[in-house]
Amino acid sequence: MARYLGPSCRLCRREGIQLYLKGDRCYTDKCAIERRHYPPGQHGQRRSKLSDYGLQLREKQKVKRIYGVLEKQFRGYFEKAERQKGVTGTNLLVLLERRLDNIVYRLGFANSRAQARLLVRHGKIVVNGGKVSLPSYLVRKGDVVQVTEKGRTLPIIRDALEAVARRGLPAWIDLEKDEAKGRVIMLPTREDITMPIQEHLIVELYSK
Numbered sequence: 001m002a003r004y005l006g007p008s009c010r011l012c013r014r015e016g017i018q019l020y021l022k023g024d025r026c027y028t029d030k031c032a033i034e035r036r037h038y039p040p041g042q043h044g045q046r047r048s049k050l051s052d053y054g055l056q057l058r059e060k061q062k063v064k065r066i067y068g069v070l071e072k073q074f075r076g077y078f079e080k081a082e083r084q085k086g087v088t089g090t091n092l093l094v095l096l097e098r099r100l101d102n103i104v105y106r107l108g109f110a111n112s113r114a115q116a117r118l119l120v121r122h123g124k125i126v127v128n129g130g131k132v133s134l135p136s137y138l139v140r141k142g143d144v145v146q147v148t149e150k151g152r153t154l155p156i157i158r159d160a161l162e163a164v165a166r167r168g169l170p171a172w173i174d175l176e177k178d179e180a181k182g183r184v185i186m187l188p189t190r191e192d193i194t195m196p197i198q199e200h201l202i203v204e205l206y207s208k
Contacts, residue, residue, distance in 0.1 A: 056205035059198055066195060067096045068113050073136070078206050089199030090190045097188045100127065101135035103145055107175055107182040108164025109157055124151035139184050147180035 050058065064074050081091035096102065101116040104125055110116035117135040119125055125132060126146050127139065139145065147157055161177055169175055170192050174183045 053205075056201045059201040060205055063093075063096070063197055063199075063202065066113075066197075067099065067102060068117065069096070069136075075206070078202070087190075089203045092202065093190065093193050093197065093199055094188055095138065097193060098138045098140075099135065100125065100132060100137040100139060100145070103139050103173065103182070103184070106170055106173060107145065108161050108167065108169070108177075109147055109180060109182075111156070111160045111163065115156065115160075119147075119151065119157070124148050124154070124157075141184055141187055143184045145182045145184070152180050 060074070064070070069077070077095050078088075078092055081095055082088050084091045097106075101113055101120055104110050104116035104119060105113045109125070110119055120135045120137075121133055123131050123133050124147060126148055127137065128144055131148075151157055157180065161180065164175070164177070170188065172184065172186045172188045172192055174185050176182070
């Protein structure tokens with residue numbers, strides 16, 4: 001499967017906002033957005049006005065990069081969101097929030113979604129008592145997500161849990177920090193997704 005192997009900070013600069021791809025580094029003055037708040041590349045500092053299509057494309061790329069999914073998978077989420085009742089854009093974001101790697105990150109078991117994906121793939125996460133190694137697994141209301149006993153000894157998980165207070169915990173999940181266990185008490189709503197996302201632009205792009 002293809003995946004991006006370049007510098008993470010370059011993606012943040014391309015989108016013009018913090019995507020929180022580097023964990024703790026994003027909260028320090030070493031953050032690339034703080035130091036160079038313009039797009040990467042030779043012509044990054046040149047001012048240019050985006051077309052309507054350009055704005056839609058950038059919004060789609062931004063959301064893909066936040067959640068760490070590629071085009072084919074992202075399109076699949078959009079088509080699933082379109083088939084569901086309700087607002088397509090909201091459905092899309094809720095589906096992305098329900099991904100297991102995102103839940104692991106939100107609970108504070110990892111410092112970034114990329115790190116959360118590794119933990120899931122390496123079998124360090126259990127859902128309702130059973131190991132799940134698929135980062136795209138969609139959690140449901142009432143699901144219990146927990147780090148394995150062996151995983152709790154890993155320094156990266158201990159360090160991430162110490163930093164959970166700084167990132168904050170969403171209202172739709174509950175965390176038992178001492179046991180490295182969380183519960184999905186309800187499915188997320190649009191108000192729970194605080195990143196600056198204009199999902200209607202993505203809907204407009206795919207509706208052409």
